[in-house]
Amino acid sequence: MGKYILAVNAGSSSVKVTFYTFESPPQAIADAQVSGITAPPPTLKYQRGPVKIKEELKEKINTPQDAFKYILHRCFNDPELSEVASDRDLAYICHRVVHGGDYHEAVEINDETLHHLEALEDLAPLHNFSALEIVRLCRNELPSVTSVTYFDSAFHQTLPVHVRTYPINQQVAKANGLRKYGFHGISYSFILRSVAQFLGKPQEQTNMIAMHIGSGASMCAIKEGKSIDTSMGLTPLAGLPGATRSGDIDPSLVFHYTSEAGKLSPGSTKEMHISTAEEILNKQSGWKALTGTTDFSKIAVEDFPSEAHKLAFDILVDRILGYIGNYYLKLGGQVDALVFAGGIGEKSALLRRTLVEKCQCLGVAIDAKANDKGPEDKETVKDISQGAGKGPRVLICQTNEQFEMAYHTVQSRV
Numbered sequence: 329m330g331k332y333i334l335a336v337n338a339g340s341s342s343v344k345v346t347f348y349t350f351e352s353p354p355q356a357i358a359d360a361q362v363s364g365i366t367a368p369p370p371t372l373k374y375q376r377g378p379v380k381i382k383e384e385l386k387e388k389i390n391t392p393q394d395a396f397k398y399i400l401h402r403c404f405n406d407p408e409l410s411e412v413a414s415d416r417d418l419a420y421i422c423h424r425v426v427h428g429g430d431y432h433e434a435v436e437i438n439d440e441t442l443h444h445l446e447a448l449e450d451l452a453p454l455h456n457f458s459a460l461e462i463v464r465l466c467r468n469e470l471p472s473v474t475s476v477t478y479f480d481s482a483f484h485q486t487l488p489v490h491v492r493t494y495p496i497n498q499q500v501a502k503a504n505g506l507r508k509y510g511f512h513g514i515s516y517s518f519i520l521r522s523v524a525q526f527l528g529k530p531q532e533q534t535n536m537i538a539m540h541i542g543s544g545a546s547m548c549a550i551k552e553g554k555s556i557d558t559s560m561g562l563t564p565l566a567g568l569p570g571a572t573r574s575g576d577i578d579p580s581l582v583f584h585y586t587s588e589a590g591k592l593s594p595g596s597t598k599e600m601h602i603s604t605a606e607e608i609l610n611k612q613s614g615w616k617a618l619t620g621t622t623d624f625s626k627i628a629v630e631d632f633p634s635e636a637h638k639l640a641f642d643i644l645v646d647r648i649l650g651y652i653g654n655y656y657l658k659l660g661g662q663v664d665a666l667v668f669a670g671g672i673g674e675k676s677a678l679l680r681r682t683l684v685e686k687c688q689c690l691g692v693a694i695d696a697k698a699n700d701k702g703p704e705d706k707e708t709v710k711d712i713s714q715g716a717g718k719g720p721r722v723l724i725c726q727t728n729e730q731f732e733m734a735y736h737t738v739q740s741r742v
């Protein structure tokens with residue numbers, strides 16, 4: 329068995345891969361990301377030790393599987409990364425799978441578990457398909473390496489029944505698995521451990537409102553180390569708007585959108601049966617629909633380039649604020665911290681400042697300089713609160729889903 333762990337985070341538009349040593353805690357030896365799969369040209373970001381490479385790729389990369397194959401080939405053949413030259417150097421491959429249905433924890437892939445996960449694809453075709461394609465590819469091309477899948481939904485198995493139940497016919501709900509699952513749980517698990525450690529509290533005594541704001545955005549109310557509510561639902565479409573997702577809308581909107589909306593999407597394939605409405609609300613909405621860009625750094629700027637950019641920003645702020653109020657009450661005001669994470673939460677000082685100003689009545693305030701500066705590269709948690717107010721601390725947490733999977737892989741096997 330090899331000595332290294334490969335952690336894979338496959339999204340619809342990017343694939344992030346990190347190689348780790350098998351030790352506690354795991355150390356990253358190389359990190360590669362291909363993005364722009366749906367908006368060519370694809371770009372590669374590759375980091376190995378102090379070396380950082382960014383380049384546009386000429387290869388045809390149309391799917392996350394193509395991107396994964398490209399990264400694997402490139403890393404295995406990099407003479408400067410001789411530690412991992414073939415499958416013989418790998419002990420485990422960890423895969424982030426967004427929808428894990430009723431799974432409470434990670435599973436090792438074998439014929440039976442893969443079959444279970446394939447059955448779930450119907451519930452989340454847009455989100456699980458790419459990850460499972462990569463799992464299948466690893467089984468075929470790297471058969472000696474054990475694959476382990478980690479689920480975004482597992483962290484939220486603690487949701488109280490009245491939170492996870494939709495008020496619809498319960499027989500239909502049970503038969504079809506229609507309930508709130510919640511996502512970004514691998515990230516929330518990383519955030520909980522890191523913030524509890526930072527605050528010097530046991531996880532079971534830590535309460536927070538955590539925000540994972542990236543291309544996909546969600547929030548989570550964590551009480552005594554457990555998820556008690558989260559903004560995504562049956563699928564990652566619910567809750568906050570994202571780069572291409574609408575977030576919450578009145579479900580009736582679908583029936584009024586166009587007469588085509590309910591039909592099978594032209595983009596649906598034999599494996600992926602998705603309706604036009606799902607495609608529109610997941611892939612053609614959010615700030616892309618409002619502004620034309622999926623890059624929030626072009627939206628969250630002091631002088632908004634247009635009214636549409638300002639509107640996209642204001643909508644996100646409004647929806648986040650709504651959940652902060654909601655979760656503050658659900659946590660009975662016992663909140664240790666408001667935690668900003670995800671690409672946008674970690675990088676947009678403007679979003680943090682705007683939100684915290686609107687939360688003054690909760691006793692929160694930020695230090696403008698610390699907020700503008702943001703965290704250093706290796707600073708997992710940064711406190712940007714001002715003074716020792718009575719309210720919750722305001723923290724930035726540089727979350728890392730690949731690390732979280734590698735960490736648990738080592739913990740559960742030593």
Ligand SMILES: Nc1ncnc2c1ncn2[C@@H]1O[C@H](COP(=O)(O)OP(=O)(O)O)[C@@H](O)[C@H]1O
Pocket residue numbers: 339342541542543544571622623624625626628670671672675676677
């Ligand atoms: N300085 C910044 N200000 C605002 N948004 C930023 C900044 N830097 C990056 N982002 C945004 O972060 C988002 C990506 O976040 P990330 O969590 O990596 O997303 P995902 O994992 O869902 O692909 C992009 O929309 C990107 O534009």
Ligand SMILES: CC(=O)OP(=O)(O)O
Pocket residue numbers: 339426480511512542543544545564
């Ligand atoms: C669950 C989800 O929305 O994932 P991502 O943010 O990676 O798109």
Ligand SMILES: [Mg+2]
Pocket residue numbers: 542543544
């Ligand atoms: Mg993400």
